[in-house]
Amino acid sequence: MLTVSEVARRSGFAASALRYYEREGLVRAARTGGGQRRYQRTVLRRLAFIRAARNVGLTLDEVRAELKRLPESRTPTKADWTRISRDWRHRLDDQIAALQALRDGLDSCIGCGCLSLRSCAMSNPADMAASLVPSGGAVFLPALLRRGTDAD
Amino acid sequence: MLTVSEVARRSGFAASALRYYEREGLVRAARTGGGQRRYQRTVLRRLAFIRAARNVGLTLDEVRAELKRLPESRTPTKADWTRISRDWRHRLDDQIAALQALRDGLDSCIGCGCLSLRSCAMSNPADMAASLVPSGGAVFLPALLRRGTDAD
DNA sequence: CTTGAAGTTAAAGTCAACTTCAAGTCAAGT
DNA sequence: ACTTGACTTGAAGTTGACTTTAACTTCAAG
Numbered sequence: 001m002l003t004v005s006e007v008a009r010r011s012g013f014a015a016s017a018l019r020y021y022e023r024e025g026l027v028r029a030a031r032t033g034g035g036q037r038r039y040q041r042t043v044l045r046r047l048a049f050i051r052a053a054r055n056v057g058l059t060l061d062e063v064r065a066e067l068k069r070l071p072e073s074r075t076p077t078k079a080d081w082t083r084i085s086r087d088w089r090h091r092l093d094d095q096i097a098a099l100q101a102l103r104d105g106l107d108s109c110i111g112c113g114c115l116s117l118r119s120c121a122m123s124n125p126a127d128m129a130a131s132l133v134p135s136g137g138a139v140f141l142p143a144l145l146r147r148g149t150d151a152d
Numbered sequence: 153m154l155t156v157s158e159v160a161r162r163s164g165f166a167a168s169a170l171r172y173y174e175r176e177g178l179v180r181a182a183r184t185g186g187g188q189r190r191y192q193r194t195v196l197r198r199l200a201f202i203r204a205a206r207n208v209g210l211t212l213d214e215v216r217a218e219l220k221r222l223p224e225s226r227t228p229t230k231a232d233w234t235r236i237s238r239d240w241r242h243r244l245d246d247q248i249a250a251l252q253a254l255r256d257g258l259d260s261c262i263g264c265g266c267l268s269l270r271s272c273a274m275s276n277p278a279d280m281a282a283s284l285v286p287s288g289g290a291v292f293l294p295a296l297l298r299r300g301t302d303a304d
Numbered sequence: 305c306t307t308g309a310a311g312t313t314a315a316a317g318t319c320a321a322c323t324t325c326a327a328g329t330c331a332a333g334t
Numbered sequence: 335a336c337t338t339g340a341c342t343t344g345a346a347g348t349t350g351a352c353t354t355t356a357a358c359t360t361c362a363a364g
């Protein structure tokens with residue numbers, strides 16, 4: 001049974017984040033007689049999954065939904081992971097495509113000095129990138145530079 | 153001289169956003185005797201620039217800094233725009249590269265069923281993508297699906 | 305048994321970029 | 335002059351994902 005600071009160190013998440021995730025129902029912890037958290041080692045795998053999902057841009061709501069399909073202590077089966085990684089790949093592809101469209105628009109602007117807009121692609125990305133982003137918008141690419149993990 | 157609702161309609165920004173931008177020093181407006189805002193037409197160009205910059209992922213702080221180099225009523229010169237668009241292109245390239253690295257990591261995971269992490273690239277993006285993102289992290293790709301503009 | 309590091313909670317704070325609200329004022333057409 | 339839609343302000347609220355704080359409790363080593 002791991003203490004919160006051990007899990008924090010090994011997962012790379014702050015202890016406060018671990019408590020937050022517990023409140024949010026993403027992870028669970030047993031308690032000592034005195035009420036302190038004691039984690040099973042499997043939580044590290046779960047946290048690794050959460051980190052990966054966050055890196056791909058899932059919200060915690062989405063992560064929670066995905067985790068519900070992956071029963072508590074079960075290691076994802078090959079089938080689970082195939083489905084999930086396909087989904088994530090699509091997300092990433094969509095985000096990449098949107099950024100590329102934006103970049104191409106920018107390229108077409110370089111040297112035209114336009115920014116007079118109506119014609120300029122750069123402030124009309126709705127036209128260029130419509131339907132590229134999953135609808136609901138706001139894709140978040142979180143810090144890729146965070147401290148790493150050493151989980152599992 | 154344009155009213156706030158005209159500028160809102162033509163720029164695609166909400167009136168509340170225009171007021172916010174004014175408080176933040178991004179745009180300016182003259183006032184009528186009664187204190188209502190009256191905008192010059194050049195504000196539309198400025199707002200188009202702001203929208204484009206936001207689409208590329210600049211924060212308002214960054215936009216403000218950029219705008220300071222582009223005196224109030226001056227149309228950006230070709231040199232201005234060349235510099236700026238080169239900078240923006242780099243940003244987009246970096247973001248695209250980071251996402252591609254993430255996707256490639258994901259591809260390398262498909263079928264390996266790993267997520268046992270320590271070895272898995274997906275939760276160790278720090279290793280894969282270090283220095284790709286401008287430092288300070290958190291790149292935000294805003295809704296590309298927002299209503300368009302009809303400025304200028 | 306004592307001590308100090310590590311743990312606990314609820315509640316409030318943070319950040320960015322806005323939006324919403326309440327309570328009132330202005331502008332323009334009839 | 336009246337009406338009504340547009341406008342004004344400051345302050346507070348929103349969202350997501352946490353962090354921080356305050357006030358206290360528990361655990362493990364010595």
